[in-house]
Amino acid sequence: MTKRLIPTMIMLLVMLSSCDKSAFFPKASGRPYEVLVVMDSVEWKAPHGRALFDVLDTDVPMLPQSERSFRISQCEVKNFDRILNIFRNIIMVNIDKTQFTRTRMKFTRNKYAMDQIVLTINSPSKEEFQQFCVEHRQEIVDFLTKMEMNRLVKDLKKENSKVTRDLAMEIFGCKMHAPKELTSSKKAKDFLWTSNNTPEGMMSIVMYSFPYEGPQIFNKEYLTAKRDSALKVNIPGEKPGMFMKTDTLCTVVKPIVVHNEYAMEMRGLWYVENDCMGGPYVSHHRVDTENNRVIVVEGFVYAPEKMKRGMIRRLEGSLYTLMLPEEQYLMEITPGIEEEKKDTLNKEKK
Numbered sequence: 001m002t003k004r005l006i007p008t009m010i011m012l013l014v015m016l017s018s019c020d021k022s023a024f025f026p027k028a029s030g031r032p033y034e035v036l037v038v039m040d041s042v043e044w045k046a047p048h049g050r051a052l053f054d055v056l057d058t059d060v061p062m063l064p065q066s067e068r069s070f071r072i073s074q075c076e077v078k079n080f081d082r083i084l085n086i087f088r089n090i091i092m093v094n095i096d097k098t099q100f101t102r103t104r105m106k107f108t109r110n111k112y113a114m115d116q117i118v119l120t121i122n123s124p125s126k127e128e129f130q131q132f133c134v135e136h137r138q139e140i141v142d143f144l145t146k147m148e149m150n151r152l153v154k155d156l157k158k159e160n161s162k163v164t165r166d167l168a169m170e171i172f173g174c175k176m177h178a179p180k181e182l183t184s185s186k187k188a189k190d191f192l193w194t195s196n197n198t199p200e201g202m203m204s205i206v207m208y209s210f211p212y213e214g215p216q217i218f219n220k221e222y223l224t225a226k227r228d229s230a231l232k233v234n235i236p237g238e239k240p241g242m243f244m245k246t247d248t249l250c251t252v253v254k255p256i257v258v259h260n261e262y263a264m265e266m267r268g269l270w271y272v273e274n275d276c277m278g279g280p281y282v283s284h285h286r287v288d289t290e291n292n293r294v295i296v297v298e299g300f301v302y303a304p305e306k307m308k309r310g311m312i313r314r315l316e317g318s319l320y321t322l323m324l325p326e327e328q329y330l331m332e333i334t335p336g337i338e339e340e341k342k343d344t345l346n347k348e349k350k
Contacts, residue, residue, distance in 0.1 A: 026115040028088040034071040038086040048126040051133035067309040097124040103132040110119035152317035164194040175323040202302040220253045284319045290326045
């Protein structure tokens with residue numbers, strides 16, 4: 001009987017080893033942009049713990065009101081069990097001079113649950129840990145934000161707005177995934193606008209294009225002028241003399257990488273001339289080399305008296321799903337935010 005069972009057991013072990021981890025791992029829990037810090041309360045309340053808290057407590061940039069970048073939770077090391085270890089974003093802090101000679105930071109995917117990120121910071125002393133948090137604050141925020149954006153991109157690929165998808169292909173020959181509730185639309189020459197058409201919490205995606213005249217165009221003044229021109233014509237206000245406009249004092253631009261290619265991000269506030277409407281926006285400017293044009297895709301929000309962080313971030317995730325005509329033939333491209341080829345998080349404090 002025992003000999004008969006041996007082949008069966010071997011086959012079962014082979015099957016189990018070849019199975020997808022997701023069949024056994026739980027799905028990561030928690031809401032988007034929620035972070036659990038595993039650190040004893042005494043340490044968490046000390047200056048070095050407050051340094052990490054201050055990093056996570058930063059505001060989302062370019063919103064009309066202050067809104068935290070993350071929802072922050074903390075638990076004692078001894079209480080970090082099977083219930084808490086399936087959090088979607090976990091930061092683990094280890095301070096021990098007998099184990100570590102320098103401060104380093106690394107991340108692990110799917111350690112305790114699927115679709116999970118565990119960020120570990122090891123340091124020999126509280127002072128070095130505190131200094132590391134100060135020096136690398138933006139790095140930590142950007143990394144956690146990228147991980148959440150990539151989760152959103154995956155979700156949008158599964159469920160998205162058919163209206164936006166069809167119009168992006170019809171007008172620009174581009175693929176794009178936007179939140180499914182964007183069902184209202186307007187189209188014009190080289191322009192589209194889709195929206196959920198909800199005045200109390202309106203989310204919108206716009207796309208427009210203009211001829212590419214060289215790399216010198218990628219500056220705030222030029223791109224702002226193009227934005228104001230396109231939106232003035234295509235998104236007029238209720239009365240004559242009302243039209244959407246960029247708040248240039250509350251707009252910033254920076255170069256980014258999308259699908260391994262150069263792009264320009266513009267982020268800030270918009271308002272309606274001669275009216276009291278306004279809100280945040282974020283846009284990507286990318287060169288369509290096949291057609292020698294710049295494709296602009298933008299998300300903007302109008303939600304008076306409401307928090308706007310979640311809405312603008314959902315729209316921002318949509319921008320990373322844009323596939324230009326020439327990119328649609330490159331099957332290896334996966335929509336989303338690129339991670340560094342080198343593990344830049346594993347930086348040593350010198």
